[in-house]
Amino acid sequence: MKENPFTILFGVEPDSMIPRNNEFQKVVQDFKSPKPMSKGYVITGVRGCGKTVLMTSIQNHFAKQPNWEVLRLNPELDLYESAISQLGEVISLKEETISEINISVAGFGGGFSKKTFSTNETILKKMLLVAKEKKISVLITIDEASNTENLRAFSHSFQAFIGEKLPVFLLMTALPENFSALANSTNGTFMRRLPRIKLDALNPLLIENKYKQIFSINDEEALQLSKTIKGYSYAFQLLGMLLWESNKKQADEEILIEMDALLSEGAYRPIWEHLTEKEREVVCAIAHSKEHRVSEIRKILNMESNQFSPYRENLKECGLIDTSTYGRIYFSLPRFEKFVLQIERYMA
Secondary structure (H helix, E strand, O other), X not given: OOOOOOOOOOOOOOOOOOOOHHHHHHHHHHHHOOOOOOOEEEEEOOOOOOXXXXXXXXXXXXXXXXXXXXXXXXXXXXXXXXXXXXXXXXOOOOHHHHHHHOOOOOOOOOOOOHHHHHHHHHHHHHHHHHHHHOOOEEEEEEOOOOOOHHHHHHHHHHHHHHHOOOOEEEEEEEOHXXXXXXXXXXXXXXXXXXXXXXXXXXXXXXXXXXXXXXXOOOHHHHHHHHHHHOOOHHHHHHHHHHHHHHOOOOOOHHHHHHHHHHHHHHHHHHHHHOOOHHHHHHHHHHHHOOOOEHHHHHHHHOOOHHHHHHHHHHHXXXXXXXXXXXXXXXXXXXXXXXXXXXXXXXXX
16 A cells, blocks of 8 residues: 555655645745855745745755754753754864854853853854855754743854855744744844745645646545635645545545544644734634625624734734735635634633
8 A cells, every 4th residue: 555645744755745846946046156145045935835835845956965963852852952963964164263252162051141142152153154164055944933041142143144145145034923023032033034925825726736736636626625725724634644544535525524623723822822802703703704805803802903903914924824815804824714713612
């Protein structure tokens, strides 16, 4: 029996996926350019839209390139120490350089103090100078970036590194609200000006073609599957996995029930928990609206237009709602309305 080509494991490149070629090429071509437009990018989008998968694809591409080194940093650890440790495996500091700063490249401690940041910044800078001499470019990747002292300090150092023309590049993923908090909290302009690649819904035609190819179904059957997932990357993998495991070609009630449970556990509940109390009220009002008109939703909430607008913009920025139809609001995520109504009943 063939292996299931779909997976919902976090950050793993599935055997069957919808490639985001435009976003991939934008980053790769820019970083490889003799005069890149930007030395860094952040991939943003709603939870489950494929941010980490795209970053993994880019990481893997550069890891195979000659004269490129990829440093995969954990934002929960000291970013300086992680970068020094990983870079130290491929770049040797000269003995006199080590003596000059009187500290070993391996083995640091002491938490996230300003003194530690400053010392480690010096070490990392010297290592990047060695990389420059050896004509090695360094790509630093950080998954799930957020507004922490660790990352704020590192972003200032990175801004200094590129100002000194060191061969270093940065690629991060972040939820939109987390990156906005980070960008607005830093004194420098680097994070605020860092180009954002926002991942929207997958191309429905590509989804249909992929499902047709894997399940040997006709155009209409593929269209129905595509409509079910609404271009949501996590749902594309999830529905495909369930169909494959059950040896079915259509999303019947049994499949949808299981899909709803896994969507809730893997994506929707964490999304809900990150909403403010007022944002939850707005989301519930959208779920209760019959015609999805803005006026109807505002009436349910008893809100004036100027009160409602900030919440609409925040939810749009987070990737939860679609406002492309004038005067109406729809949920961007598949079967999210059902989830909201269900969780509202539990809260009552």
